[in-house]
Amino acid sequence: MFLTSQERIDAYVAKGWWGDTVVDDLTQRNRREVADREALVDPVNREALDGRGPRRLTWGQLGQEIDRMAAGLLDLGFAKDDIICVQAPNVAETVLLALACARIGLIISPVVMQYREHELAYVVGKVKPKAFITVERFAGHDHAAMVLGLRGDFRTVVMNGAAPKGAVSLDEAVAAADPAKAAAYHDANPVRAGEVFTICWTSGTESRPKGVPRDHNHWIVNARMVSEATELQEAEVVLNPFPLVNIAAFGMMMSWLWRRGTMVLHHPFDLPVFLGQIGAEKVNYTIAPPAILNALLKTPQLLAITDLSSVRAIGSGSAPLSPWMIEGFLNDHGIQVCNIFGSNEGASLFSGAADVPDPGERARYFPRMGVEGFGWNSPTAQMIRTRLVDPATEQTITTPQVPGELRIDGAATFTGYWDADELNAAAFDADGYFRTGDLFEIAGEGELSRFYRFVGRCKDIIVRGGVNISPAEIDDLLAGHPALKEAAVVGVPDDVLGERMCVAVVPTGETPRLADVAGWLKDKGLAVFKLPEKLVVVDALPRNAMNKVVRNELRERVLEIL
Numbered sequence: 001m002f003l004t005s006q007e008r009i010d011a012y013v014a015k016g017w018w019g020d021t022v023v024d025d026l027t028q029r030n031r032r033e034v035a036d037r038e039a040l041v042d043p044v045n046r047e048a049l050d051g052r053g054p055r056r057l058t059w060g061q062l063g064q065e066i067d068r069m070a071a072g073l074l075d076l077g078f079a080k081d082d083i084i085c086v087q088a089p090n091v092a093e094t095v096l097l098a099l100a101c102a103r104i105g106l107i108i109s110p111v112v113m114q115y116r117e118h119e120l121a122y123v124v125g126k127v128k129p130k131a132f133i134t135v136e137r138f139a140g141h142d143h144a145a146m147v148l149g150l151r152g153d154f155r156t157v158v159m160n161g162a163a164p165k166g167a168v169s170l171d172e173a174v175a176a177a178d179p180a181k182a183a184a185y186h187d188a189n190p191v192r193a194g195e196v197f198t199i200c201w202t203s204g205t206e207s208r209p210k211g212v213p214r215d216h217n218h219w220i221v222n223a224r225m226v227s228e229a230t231e232l233q234e235a236e237v238v239l240n241p242f243p244l245v246n247i248a249a250f251g252m253m254m255s256w257l258w259r260r261g262t263m264v265l266h267h268p269f270d271l272p273v274f275l276g277q278i279g280a281e282k283v284n285y286t287i288a289p290p291a292i293l294n295a296l297l298k299t300p301q302l303l304a305i306t307d308l309s310s311v312r313a314i315g316s317g318s319a320p321l322s323p324w325m326i327e328g329f330l331n332d333h334g335i336q337v338c339n340i341f342g343s344n345e346g347a348s349l350f351s352g353a354a355d356v357p358d359p360g361e362r363a364r365y366f367p368r369m370g371v372e373g374f375g376w377n378s379p380t381a382q383m384i385r386t387r388l389v390d391p392a393t394e395q396t397i398t399t400p401q402v403p404g405e406l407r408i409d410g411a412a413t414f415t416g417y418w419d420a421d422e423l424n425a426a427a428f429d430a431d432g433y434f435r436t437g438d439l440f441e442i443a444g445e446g447e448l449s450r451f452y453r454f455v456g457r458c459k460d461i462i463v464r465g466g467v468n469i470s471p472a473e474i475d476d477l478l479a480g481h482p483a484l485k486e487a488a489v490v491g492v493p494d495d496v497l498g499e500r501m502c503v504a505v506v507p508t509g510e511t512p513r514l515a516d517v518a519g520w521l522k523d524k525g526l527a528v529f530k531l532p533e534k535l536v537v538v539d540a541l542p543r544n545a546m547n548k549v550v551r552n553e554l555r556e557r558v559l560e561i562l
Helices: 006-015 023-033 046-050 059-075 092-104 117-127 143-148 170-176 180-188 216-229 247-259 271-280 290-297 300-304 323-333 359-364 379-383 421-427 446-450 471-478 514-523 551-561
Strands: 038-041 056-058 083-087 107-110 131-135 155-159 196-201 211-215 237-240 262-265 285-287 313-317 336-341 349-351 365-367 384-389 404-410 434-442 451-457 462-464 467-469 484-494 498-507 534-537
Touching (some): 023 092, 023 247, 092 107, 155 170, 196 216, 216 247, 216 349, 237 247, 290 323, 349 365, 359 365, 462 484, 498 514, 498 551
Parallel strands (some): 038 262, 237 285
Antiparallel strands (some): 434 451
């Protein structure tokens, strides 16, 4: 299934940005060339998750398992371009399933384990899958029964467990399949680089989730981008703690395929287990949300008993990073933290050590990739185009420290949401750039003009007395407050100023006073008009499945408390 225009494909092929490589080509290359190298490692606690012992597979074994699973899918009647919804935990079979789909041209549409009937009914209604593959039970929830209860013309397929009445067993189909069938089908029905591989879903922080189709070209470029930005090396061990549902986890999987290393899986997120895996598996690279990395540095007694000697780098994003955190990991542990801004749509910026060696700058700034006149260490940086635009006037912004919406286009950027003509009309500007909805600014004059600084989501900006305040900037500083486990700010209505800032805090011990928090921020050099004027205590910040603070929900909680 092609959703990208032939004109765009031809243009990017001519530039050398896209080619004819598909995801399965990487799998088959690794299977041939490094068959005996360890490829995939299950979560160490897998038996507690689903009653099955953890598996370890070499690239040779992985290739065989993929063929058998692909043949099982064919025996169940699925064919190239069929859409398959998947709700499954981060275990070996989920990776095998994704790569089996890539082998025979199925389109995989994965959803997070937390989704229930309401969200799943919406997804199924949008993509109209031929199958919905899930597990029998997980974490006490009957996923198979839930999927069977959905309306739609699709088959319910159960993996890693018994199939109840009305469902079919993927395990049984795979066990009975002839793996040679997969290769024969692949050869007779070749997958092209411009064809869709995944339909992932936005996290829905502002509205209902949106389906984001990405083809093999997009994912091959993403594999290169992630590998270059994080300086991932051949055969390195990576630890993936994120569910295989979005660009973060798929991006790690693609870079693992690209560098043909070992991928260790983790699910659900459990900090002691995560740290134990780092030491036991001699992990070289992993990804983790800023909140986790901040908490680790604030718990030195935990780090003291953790073996981080093998870790070369950590990728982090989904929220602003704090300079003290990046500096702490580098100075105390010799670990480089790569600052990653990304979205399922492929709006990605990477601030790595090679391009931004200063840790403080790396926390705050991103290279202005694709802007004429600036060169970067990553060759893929020239495969994208970026610019800042005033959303009110549509004028391009070239003046430093003037916020504007980031617009992006290029070889990694999707070409439109699934089944959403009205959304797509608003999602791209007249020149074809994707409207990210994120505010950035040119960081400054001189050397700083090479960088963007993240300001915040367009809809999150607090307007106090006609002056825009970035919540992300304040959250970033609060992450370093020693008395706060986590904190975030929101705007609350005010008759005089329009909005005032309120900080929601989760204390580590005693509740801090507003004056103390405001004073601490003032000591950090924050302007007085940006200081919080109200404080509320919450048990935890509301976060979505991707660990992003859901600011509109937090605002509702704050208003209830006030």
